Amino acid sequence: MLTIIFDVDDTLYDQSRPFKIAAQAFFDRTFTEEELHELYISSRKFSDELFHQSTTGEVSVEDLQVYRITEAAKTFEITLNRQEALHFQADYLAELKKMTLFEEVEQLLTLLHQQDDIQLAVLTNGEKEHQAMKIDKLRLDRWIPDNHLFISGALGVAKPDKRVFEIIEVQLGLDKENTIYIGDSFDHDIVGAKQVGWKAIWMNHRKRTAPRKDLAPDYEVQHPKALLDLFKNESL
Template sequence: MDTIIFDVDDTLYDQLVPFKIALRKLLKNSVSEQLLHEMYVSSRKHSDALFEKNLSGEVSLLDMQTYRITAACQESGINISFQEAVDFQENYLEEQHRIMLYKDIELLLDFLNSKNKQIALLTNGDKEHQSMKIKQLGLINWIPKEHHFISNEIGYGKPSEEVFLHIEKKLQLEKSKTVYIGDSFENDVVGAKQVGWHSIWMNHRKRAMPDIGIKPDLVFSNTKELLDSFQK
């Protein structure tokens, strides 16, 4: 592959870590590891469901953020107030200022640069928020700013074809020599495959593969497997 494009959230770092810390503050530690994981997955699901409405301006960023944690709590039989949802989001944001790259991802980025590969980022979300995380992760050390693509800045979000085609034009890439790596089957795998890119699904949350006639080229359950696949 000549061009390797990465998702950011829960692909390059463990997004569950800041979520767990913020949720434990909200629920006063009275929650099991299994329930924390289930609520994280639920929150991501509700966030994805509202993303297009947020992108179009129909739903505000704060409304999306408070809704996703409120809905995740409700699915687990926990009721929280709007203010508690706001407090959770503030704590979650604070913890996101402490996120770190997976160590194997650092090694992979070093390796790809040593091979003169074209590397880019494609992430859904608010420009300011995602830029903060990109900065915190130090990704500018490997990936030039002009290769940072954020959905709300482009005007289209994954899995729409438009956002992938936008990157094709900007990077002048070849479909057959391009791979997109991400953790969301619906956004990352489907989005990449529908425009003819290769796809690697980072399925470290052990989600079931949807039976929709689309499959990733490779599936990995951890970043060590991903690193090894490139270094072979």
């Protein structure tokens, strides 16, 4: 049986869209689209800086949320206090709850779900309740059973640590050679999947440069439509 496992953030939906809407409404200035993108990318960078500490409990989720937006705002010479940062987080969360799947990803999930020889799953990094909210809002239960939904915050270990991939191998009884992982993060998703012998598809719709030359995904796509076409046209 073929097992196909998806990341969530910026793989199944556009994570930047709710952030940009919240930022444009919250900050007392007008951003160009390029500046909004820069602010978003900066916030993700600072979020990644503290992600490991938040996973181990050294840093609270709230402290991470405050840090990533206050530091990102500094790149535009904007100073936010803690209360303002939490206000932005609330606005961002409100927009995040309106998230929708990429249209082509919804089509892909429906296509794969109709095939008896394929099992689907999700593996996402993040705090349990927050990621569970996203899974619920995206209505992934239409295609993926609850016991195939894996959140790092619930497992106590996060991508790219090979242990989280090994947990899934046991839980799903999967065959490494017939397992495909799809994600947008090279460091977390591609490195994590390849190190345990899975196939990996890099959903590189942000058109990032691969940080490593010694390791490559099996496939790279730069648009959700290309991902859909890959499964329609390739014998994976």
